[in-house]
Amino acid sequence: PGDGIGPEVMDEALLTLETIKMKFDIYYELKTALVGGAAIDQRGKALPDETIEICKWAHCILFGSVGGPKWEHLPPEEQPERGALLPLRKKFGLYANLRPAIIYPPLAAASPLKYEIIKNGVDMIIVRELTSGIYFGQPKGREERNGVTVAFDTLTYSVPEIEKICRIAFETARSRCKKLCSVDKANVLASSVLWREVVNRLWQNEFPDIELQHLYIDNATMQLIRQPYNFDVIVCDNMFGDILSDEAAMITGSIGMLASASLGDNRFGLYEPSGGSAPDIAGKGIANPIAQILSLALMFKYSFNRDDICKCIQNAVKKTLDKGYRTKDIYTEGAILVNTAEMG
Numbered sequence: 136p137g138d139g140i141g142p143e144v145m146d147e148a149l150l151t152l153e154t155i156k157m158k159f160d161i162y163y164e165l166k167t168a169l170v171g172g173a174a175i176d177q178r179g180k181a182l183p184d185e186t187i188e189i190c191k192w193a194h195c196i197l198f199g200s201v202g203g204p205k206w207e208h209l210p211p212e213e214q215p216e217r218g219a220l221l222p223l224r225k226k227f228g229l230y231a232n233l234r235p236a237i238i239y240p241p242l243a244a245a246s247p248l249k250y251e252i253i254k255n256g257v258d259m260i261i262v263r264e265l266t267s268g269i270y271f272g273q274p275k276g277r278e279e280r281n282g283v284t285v286a287f288d289t290l291t292y293s294v295p296e297i298e299k300i301c302r303i304a305f306e307t308a309r310s311r312c313k314k315l316c317s318v319d320k321a322n323v324l325a326s327s328v329l330w331r332e333v334v335n336r337l338w339q340n341e342f343p344d345i346e347l348q349h350l351y352i353d354n355a356t357m358q359l360i361r362q363p364y365n366f367d368v369i370v371c372d373n374m375f376g377d378i379l380s381d382e383a384a385m386i387t388g389s390i391g392m393l394a395s396a397s398l399g400d401n402r403f404g405l406y407e408p409s410g411g412s413a414p415d416i417a418g419k420g421i422a423n424p425i426a427q428i429l430s431l432a433l434m435f436k437y438s439f440n441r442d443d444i445c446k447c448i449q450n451a452v453k454k455t456l457d458k459g460y461r462t463k464d465i466y467t468e469g470a471i472l473v474n475t476a477e478m479g
């Protein structure tokens with residue numbers, strides 16, 4: 136569950152899991168592990184060994200959220216994000232981050248975009264490379280050069296890394312509207328030139344049936360706001376994906392609604408809400424549990440190959456919204472305001 140609103144929204148996801156267990160007659164074993172600030176407080180580090188052991192034992196990880204002002208005074212590499220989330224992604228080889236951004240029609244008013252733009256619907260999925268690029272490239276650090284302090288990060292991609300993530304993106308596009316947009320900065324970055332070459336080669340050799348487009352990252356951020364309905368699947372590197380996925384989330388108007396899946400090989404995955412730990416509203420019982428519940432849905436789809444259960448959960452969310460129930464973050468006039476537990 137982690138920090139902030141994590142434990143509150145996780146409770147609702149686990150209730151959903153119990154309901155699924157009865158409805159579908161499934162069996163599962165669940166272990167809860169400390170992570171993030173909660174782990175720092177109780178075990179002295181953000182990702183304790185026992186947590187790693189539990190994650191190794193499991194078939195997948197349902198993740199809440201980590202971080203908060205309480206731990207911001209620590210050295211960056213000990214803080215919940217860099218001390219737990221990034222190492223978890225790396226350790227378990229979770230290189231493919233899938234972030235769907237969907238506007239549910241009853242929530243259209245929550246989007247900051249004009250109705251004319253979003254009336255066509257928004258339903259895209261961002262496929263972000265998650266274990267390489269500038270987040271992990273070496274060397275990384277800080278030093279004195281001729282009396283001047285210099286800090287540096289390295290942006291590296293290898294052909295196999297690009298192939299792996301882009302293959303997932305092409306396959307995802309094939310299962311949807313068969314449109315893929317690859318985002319890079321090939322007019323400036325060497326890693327992007329390679330990225331583009333590899334995407335084109337894959338397209339020609341394995342996925343000629345997919346409509347492929349390349350956009351530079353700066354242009355992509357514009358097009359995403361101008362015509363979000365034109366996007367189906369977007370693939371990009373770690374850093375661009377971080378940025379674009381927040382932008383896409385904002386377009387939907389409701390970060391409390393967005394789930395994500397971080398996948399490795401062999402169906403191992405980590406499933407977490409796209410929003411953060413929201414320390415400002417933690418403990419008040421008003422957080423929106425839907426992103427966590429939809430993350431559970433993605434878990435059934437990707438780790439357990441149960442699309443039927445995934446759809447069942449997604450439909451339940453749609454029905455609940457259709458009935459007018461809203462937590463505070465997605466509330467608009469005339470709706471029925473509910474708290475975290477009531478929404479669950």
Ligand code: IPM
Binds near residue numbers: 217220377
């Ligand atoms: C995300 C977050 C993380 C990232 C942070 C918390 C390290 O912004 O999952 O998008 O940059 O990957």
Ligand code: MG
Binds near residue numbers: 377381
């Ligand atoms: Mg981010």
